[in-house]
Amino acid sequence: MTTETEASTAEKPWPVRTVARKIGDWIHRLGAVWVEGQVTQISARPNTQTAFLTLRDPSADVSMSVTCPNWLVREMEPPLREGASVVVHAKPSFFFGRGTISLRADQIRAVGIGELLARVERLRKLLAAEGLFSPQRKRPVPFLPKGVGLITGRASAAERDVLVNAQTRWPHVRFKVLNTAVQGSQAVPQVMRALRILDADPEIDVIVIARGGGSVEDLLPFSDEALCRAVSAAGTPVVSAIGHEPDTPLLDHVADLRCSTPTDAGKRIVPDLREETERVRQMRDRGRRALHGWVDTQTRLLHQIRSRPSLADPLGPIQRRQDDVDVHRERARRAMLTLLAKDQAELTSARARLTALGPAATLARGYAVVQFTDAEGNLQVLRSVSEVEAGARLRVRVGDGAIKAVAEGEPG
Template sequence: MRTVARKIADWIHRLGAVWVEGQVTQISARPGTQTAFVTLRDPAADVSMTVTCPARMVRAADPPLRDGASVVVHGRPSFFLGRGTLSLRADEIRPVGIGELLARIERLRKLLAAEGLFAAERKRGLPFLPRGVGLITGRASAAEHDVLVNAQGRWPAVRMRVLNTAVQGAHAVPQILRALSTLDADPDVDVIVIARGGGSVEDLLPFSDEALCRAVAAAGTPVISAVGHEPDSPLLDHVADLRCSTPTDAGKRVVPDVAEETAKVHQLRDRARRSLHGWVDTQRRLLDQLRSRPALADPLGPVQRRQVEVETQRERGRRAVLAELTREQTALASARARLTALGPSATLERGYSVVQYTDDSGNLRVLRSVADVTDGTPLRVRVTDGAVRAVVETREE
């Protein structure tokens, strides 16, 4: 093991000097000691490293080093054989200026915007009345007080789940990420509020952290950003589904106002009642109009009038049929009289007779000429009351 550790140390010592950027999370510079220990953390990843430097370098820093400060360290990496740890021996520590911080934030802003994390179409709408509201803020902070007071004042029955985290410094981003993951996994939380009061650019730097912005964009629960005051605009404001100017504004927008909603319910109920009464009155007037019409005022009158018309038509039909029968009977009687007057029976009654003979085929034929018979031809003589038989004796022309 000693051989392996020595080889690792020899390899690390050959790396030479490097520049390292990070956030100060811990400073240990005891009085009377010549060496100070500073812990640097990468704000975009859970990686930290111990930096050793002369104590006078820490005490002479301008501005003074403090937890959460962004610095650039120049030094050589070293490997301690006894404990097998890696550290950085610094010979220069430079605080990162405001201009450099703003430039870095601007570069990150352009990167996230190019990836579509600021796009309006990906932002989700807030629920009208959330079952639960998650709040991520500092412990006993004014921001927590403003959100709770305003939300509970507007909707007293609102359920709030508050997770207190650091809101500035090196530990802010990891704690906020853990709280965001916890609230996002809670099925009773429908919206998450990340709130903090105003501060300097360095104080609000955690809310422009790339890891936090990506976590908010990937969250399944709508997120409200209420960081700082109106002029403050960290990157979290652009990624969140809703940006509120202050924590007080977030408390007002996360839940509806019970008084306003009650007034709306009363207004809608009054409008519904008036509308229903108006509809009933309209239908009642329509029924009165229909009822006043002759067909409904005297429903039997039209039937009776139709009945009279039917009786009249039936009587007219009966008379027409009888008249037609009378005419036909008269015509039939006249035809019968003419037939009787012109028929052979009437002629026979006047003293005439009809003489018939039998032809070669055995059929009776009326004798019309003497040439039709010969002597000895049997004849049948028909008179009015019967017929007699005779035989031709002589033909006279």
Template sequence: MTTPGPTTAEQPWPVRTVTRKIADWISRLGAVWVEGQITQISARPGTSTAFIVLRDPTADVSINLTCATNLVRSMEPPLTEGSRVVVHGKPSFYAGRGTLSLRVDEIRAMGIGELLARIERLRKLLAAEGLFDPRRKRPLPFLPGTIGLVTGRASAAERDVLTNARGRWPAARFRVVNVAVQGVSAVPQVITALGTLDADPEVDVIIVARGGGSVEDLLPFSDEALCRAVAACRTPVISAIGHEPDTPLLDHVADLRCSTPTDAGKRVVPDVAEETQRIGQLRDRARRALRGWVDRECRLLDALRSRPALADPHSPLRRRAEDVEALRERGRRAVRASLGTEEAALSGIRARLTTLGPAATLARGYAVVQGVAQDGGTSVLRSVADAPPGTRLRVRLVDGAVRAVVSDDDTQGERR
């Protein structure tokens, strides 16, 4: 059979050629082991082929399986929708309907031990990446404005969270997003709900709540994709999954782990009665502290008022006035004594000056003879040579002065 050439709009391939080529290419693929969760089983009596839909637990992806009906019926325990399995098969393409399926020749149910082992390996991986580090956990707001709640529709977990939270704080506001909390659609729905609430600026904290259940029922809350989605949330997340003994991986990644949904309702908001009592206690403490401070200040004022400076403020002023007056009197006496001493010294000097002065000499009968110049100036004569005949003289006596003229006769004088 010849191989058709390249296709063009004028020379297209028929459908049978395309499906044959796809089938030839897929038939060259080898067998693979695949893990997933069964979402649908169709094994009708009287048929030799069973049809199964296998879904990825963490993504909205599924694949059809075909196998012998006896293979399904021989499984112990029987396969049911929601079972986690590992299958071995080879991809095949059915050209008649153009569908791809996995032809399975072996199915292994995943037991609890194997599931727990896988969870433990994932726990170690996430811990090594630091997703469990207490330092990355964010503190919860004291009083959140809006609380996001991710839980099952009309579930006991939802009722417990709402009842306990509103019982403690009646004004608490919730934004509830109902999702599947078990089964194949639980993980994608919870991740979508987390993204919606995390993007809401009014939501201050998110609670992921579910009631108790078996290990298989709680498997979605140990899923790697869900754990990483919680770690990536900017809003603090509270995990309230199952009962006290239940510890899915979500508990380690969340910012706060609560043992039950009831515990989450109690811890997400404060108790209004306790806060009212605490406010009353703080008011009493503040009142006592204020009263104590006022009492201390009053005692201090009383002590200050009882001191002499404030009890009789005029007394210090009087004492200071008396001191000033005494100092002024001492100053007067000192000045007077100093003036008396200086006056006595001055009198002594005056007496000496009087005794030694020319007036005293004149009083004893002496006279001072001065020559009078033409311009009226005078000069004391100290020698007869200074008074030639005709010299005008001024003779100063004790009680006045007389004028004279020097004559030729030394024995006579002319009084003028």
């Protein structure tokens, strides 16, 4: 047999009782501790000495059993109820026979509203310092989402307000509703689970988390750190519609869009069909007027262009230029004829003067011009008989021609 002081091996394992005893020793050495959690179950029968509680961590799926004297529960003011946040002073106990751990409490203190609000304020400052409230990280909600995810209580007024108002504004909107607890210890894990499901759905474009009004304690799950971080990390825009206008849980600051009430959320996640129809009609009218105005402007401009002389009578300028050409051509022709007539008259006058002064007229009156050939063989006009000798050949020119002659006799 293996002693308890020896290390366990595959060949020398410890028996279950040894392991249980060692675990019990470790747990008992822990001593009394203060534990905070949310009460999820109370069993305090009047005729029993011991009350049994279940204490749960609101930010994780972890719970522990708590036992305490029955009078400790009965004497609490206000009475202890499920969902209440408490601080317990207890000593961990290990039940050897069943191998379970529980807390044996000797004090139970309800966490006051002031303390709860102080914790929420501290968490708000922490998340704000990390940038989870920054407007730059908030995503715009789609104008007309193809699918809307709704996380709310089952058959709640918040569910009805969101659905009725959204469908009244846009009848064809499609919802995927996941009902969860919206207060108490199960609210945070159920809402986070629903958020993961809707965020993974490709048909969902926006997620609405809605709850009606309630006390500060009822709205505490929507100021839970784990839920706020899950909303911040979601890939789908999240709309917060928690409580009434004065209610501002931390979820309102982390969400991409904060709505004052579930009714307001139903109005803001989808457009109003009547308003959009009227806007389309107005845009159509504006477009029609703008188009008509543009056409009228272009028509007037076209009329102005067409009314210009060059386009109103495109052949007129050509015809006028042709008339000008004809006029100038006729003027040039007349000027040329006048010049020619003048020159002709001058030529005729010169010819007449030349004729009157020339020998032809004299010859025509019976005179003759006698020419002889000089020593060089050139014809010369005979002006004196001494210029030729007998037998010289002469040329006699008369009015209608010339004849040849021979000089006879003596000169003189």
